Every structure is written in structure tokens, then in C-alpha cells.
Amino acid sequence: MSAAPDPAEIAAPSDPALYARKPLLGPMFWVMIVLCIACVGAGIAIARFGPTWFARNDASPQAPPPAQQPVAAGFAAPAADAPVVAAPPAPSASAEVDRLEARIALLESGQQRTLDSAGAALAAASLAQAAQGGEPFADAVAALERVLPPSSEVRALERLARQGAPTLAGLAAGFDDLAGRASVAAHEPGPDAGALAKLQHALSRVVTIRQVGSTVGAGPDAVLARAEARLDAGDLTGALRALDALPPSARPVLAAWRAEAERRAEIDRLVAAVRDEALAGLMQVSRAQQNARLAGAAPATSPPATSPGAAQ
Numbered sequence: 642m643s644a645a646p647d648p649a650e651i652a653a654p655s656d657p658a659l660y661a662r663k664p665l666l667g668p669m670f671w672v673m674i675v676l677c678i679a680c681v682g683a684g685i686a687i688a689r690f691g692p693t694w695f696a697r698n699d700a701s702p703q704a705p706p707p708a709q710q711p712v713a714a715g716f717a718a719p720a721a722d723a724p725v726v727a728a729p730p731a732p733s734a735s736a737e738v739d740r741l742e743a744r745i746a747l748l749e750s751g752q753q754r755t756l757d758s759a760g761a762a763l764a765a766a767s768l769a770q771a772a773q774g775g776e777p778f779a780d781a782v783a784a785l786e787r788v789l790p791p792s793s794e795v796r797a798l799e800r801l802a803r804q805g806a807p808t809l810a811g812l813a814a815g816f817d818d819l820a821g822r823a824s825v826a827a828h829e830p831g832p833d834a835g836a837l838a839k840l841q842h843a844l845s846r847v848v849t850i851r852q853v854g855s856t857v858g859a860g861p862d863a864v865l866a867r868a869e870a871r872l873d874a875g876d877l878t879g880a881l882r883a884l885d886a887l888p889p890s891a892r893p894v895l896a897a898w899r900a901e902a903e904r905r906a907e908i909d910r911l912v913a914a915v916r917d918e919a920l921a922g923l924m925q926v927s928r929a930q931q932n933a934r935l936a937g938a939a940p941a942t943s944p945p946a947t948s949p950g951a952a953q
Contacts, residue, residue: 755930758923760788765919768798769912777805789919794911806905812898813872819898820865827861827891861891877906 764785771781779802786795864886871879881902884895892899 754926755923757788758919758926761785761919762916762923764788765912765916769916772798772802772805772908772912773808775805775808775811778802785915789915792915792918794914794918798908798911798915801904801908801911804904806908807901809872809875809877809905812877812902812905815898816869816872819895820869823887823891823894824861824865826894827888859886861888877902877909881906 764781764787768778768781768785771778779799782795782799782802786799789795864883868880868883871877871883881899884892884899887895
């Protein structure tokens with residue numbers, strides 16, 4: 642705790658002005674007020690007249706902007722020394738119509754040829770089936786003549802179709818009995834033969850003994866065995882060729898059978914030729930149609946020609 646001041650030590654100031662109240666607002670205050678007013682006035686003046694003053698000072702002559710070129714100017718004509726590529730002439734409407742009409746006519750004619758060839762192949766197949774039977778097949782030949790051009794094979798079939806021919810199975814079934822009789826005829830003794838040989842031959846007419854398993858040798862039984870083996874295998878032409886080696890004494894026995902067998906072989910040969918001809922015509926027309934389709938599709942696959950201006 643501090644001690645109280647001594648009254649003797651308290652002395653009055655010598656200058657009375659020291660007792661006066663100090664002013665609250667000094668000169669610096671008023672200077673700041675004046676500066677603030679000046680700044681506010683300057684800001685108002687700049688905001689009011691500044692854009693006009695600055696635009697007037699910044700204005701300077703400038704080059705005018707280049708005139709806008711038309712769009713077509715970018716596609717100027719080529720220089721005189723540049724080679725000029727001529728665009729291919731566009732086909733006229735009449736030429737295109739002619740081309741389409743020719744194309745349609747070609748397709749229609751090709752389709753008609755295809756139908757005709759297919760009809761001929763079908764008629765040939767029907768003829769082959771009808772000719773395999775033992776009955777006449779003149780109707781099948783007449784149907785073939787309506788769709789197939791006339792030929793020597795068709796004319797020969799027309800003659801043979803009136804009678805027909807036995808089937809291959811029927812010929813094979815009747816050959817066994819005839820082969821036994823042909824073997825007996827082949828072993829017939831001559832006029833100078835003895836009584837024993839003539840007796841044996843007479844007995845062979847009652848009981849026929851023929852070697853059917855041996856196909857080796859030049860004897861009548863071997864020839865007949867080879868012919869029978871060919872016949873059982875379906876080779877009628879081979880069987881007829883084998884019978885050519887029979888002795889003359891045995892041939893009259895097989896004369897009627899051989900005539901029917903030869904007629905059957907001739908019918909089969911002619912039918913096969915007609916069928917091959919019809920199938921060949923169908924294949925030829927099919928290839929021609931395919932080539933025509935490829936030729937017609939070739940122009941469509943090529944890229945269209947473009948003019949020099951479009952290429953740019």
C-alpha cells in the first residue's frame with residue numbers, strides 16, 4: 642500500500658495555460674477530411690468523364706479489316722499450267738434404261754433355258770426309270786421329245802420303245818436253263834462219232850451235267866460259266882461278249898435269248914447317252930447363268946467416279 646503524498650510537496654504550475662482544456666480535433670484531422678473529400682471528387686469525375694477521355698486518347702488510325710471472301714473463292718479454278726482432268730460423262734437416262742432392259746431380257750432368256758434344261762433332265766430320268774421295266778415305254782420317249790432336241794439316240798429309242806425289252810433280272814433267270822441246253826448242244830458228237838459217244842450224248846439230253854463253278858479254260862462249260870458270272874454281276878455287255886466264244890453248235894440254243902439281251906443292252910446304252918446329254922445341258926446353262934450374274938454384279942462393285950472438284 643503506497644503512502645499518501647505530502648501536501649507540502651504539491652506545488653501549483655507556474656503557467657496558467659497549462660490549466661486549459663486540450664482541443665479534441667487537431668489540424669491533422671482536418672487535413673485528412675480534406676484529402677478524403679478530394680479523393681471522392683476525383684472518383685466521381687473519373688466515373689463521369691473517364692470513358693470519354695480514355696477513348697479519345699486511345700483512338701488511333703487502324704487498317705480496315707480484310708473483306709470477307711465468298712465461299713466459292715476457296716474453290717478457285719486451277720492454274721493454267723496444271724493438268725485438267727476431265728470428269729467422265731454421266732450416262733444418259735436412255736442409255737441406262739436400254740442397259741437395264743437388255744439385262745432383264747438376258748435374265749429372262751437364261752431362266753427359260755434353265756427351265757428347259759431342267760425339264761429335259763427330268764424327262765430323261767423318267768425315261769430311264771420306264772425303260773428298266775419289261776413293258777413298252779413309247780410315252781416316256783414322246784415326253785422326252787417335247788423338251789429335248791431330236792437326236793439319233795432319241796430316234797433309235799423311239800423304235801425300240803414300241804416293244805421294250807426284258808429286265809436284267811428276267812434275262813439272268815432264264816439263262817440257267819438255256820445254258821444247260823447250250824452245253825448239251827456244244828458237246829453233240831459229229832457224224833463220224835462212235836455209238837458210245839452218241840449214246841452218252843442222248844443220255845445228256847435227259848440229265849444235264851454242266852460245270853458251273855469253273856470259269857477257266859476254252860471249253861463250252863467254261864464259256865457259259867464266265868457269261869453267267871458276268872450276268873450275275875449286272876454286266877450284260879460283258880456276258881454277251883463272253884458268249885461269242887461258244888462253238889457254232891451251241892449258238893442256236895441262245896439265239897432268242899441273245900436277241901432280247903442285245904435289245905436290252907442297246908436300250909440301256911441309248912438311255913444313258915440321252916441322260917448324260919440332258920445333264921450336260923443343264924450344267925452348261927447353270928454355269929452360263931452364274932457367269933451372267935457375276936458379270937452383272939461387277940459394275941456395281943466398282944467405286945463411282947469422282948470429279949476433281951469433289952476430290953478437293
